[in-house]
Amino acid sequence: MKPFNRFQIFLLFGGIFLLAAAGCAGSGDSPALPEVSSPAAPTAVPTFPPTPVPTEAPLPTAVTTPLLTDTPDVAKSCLIGRWIVTDMAPYFQTAFEGTDITYQGTSGNAWYQFNFDGSILLEAIEFTQSASIKVGTTEIPMDVILDGVGFASYRIEGNKVIFNNQQTSGIVFQVEVFGERTDLEVGLLGDAAKGEVAFLYECVGSNQLQLTPPLNDYAVFPILLERYK
Secondary structure, eight states: OOOOOHHHHHHHHHHHHHHHHHHHHHTOOOOOOOOOOOOOOOOOOOOOOOOOOOOOOOOOOOOOOOTTTTOHHHHHOTTOEEEEEEEOHHHHHHHTTTSEEEEEEEEEEEEEEEOTTSEEEEEEEEEEEEEEEEETTEEEEEEEEEEEEEEEEEEEETTEEEEEEEEOTTEEEEEEETTEEEEOSSOTTOOGGGOOEEEEEEEETTTEEEEEOOGGGGOSOOEEEEEOO
């Protein structure tokens, strides 16, 4: 047998291809088309409730602070308010005990201001207590002078008002004799150099106050004051 040459092989494959094509055409069936899947329906977009519009923040509730919770004795004291110095003669009468002294009156003004917060103001405008001292047959004029402004803190202990933190550099409390002035031993706010100083106090009714400085172990008459109206 002769071997196939290239031309014969080509004819053989060409015939096979034609027969296959003819068979497909004669059957009347069209070749099946590949199925095309429909695109999936779009997923529904999730909805969210509308974001609430922020409202104005409520204002903080005011909290009331009780007054003077740390100094109840001061708050309840009859000292609170302004007191006018009306008479210092009884005080000086005993402070200068042993002298023949005659009081002739007062001039100017002086007052204490006791505050709820435990502070005190002492203010005087040329407050002068005039008197004369008799030495033998001679009358010697004398003036006790209070002038300026002073400050201090105070607290209450029983029948005592205790002054501390005195600022008395702006106030004068002196006695003047023959034109010579001398500082008195205890000022009307006490002696700042000695620290705390306790005065006795007593309210007489609602409109009178007596303050007794610590001279001679309080063995002096008090300073007399009236409530300012």
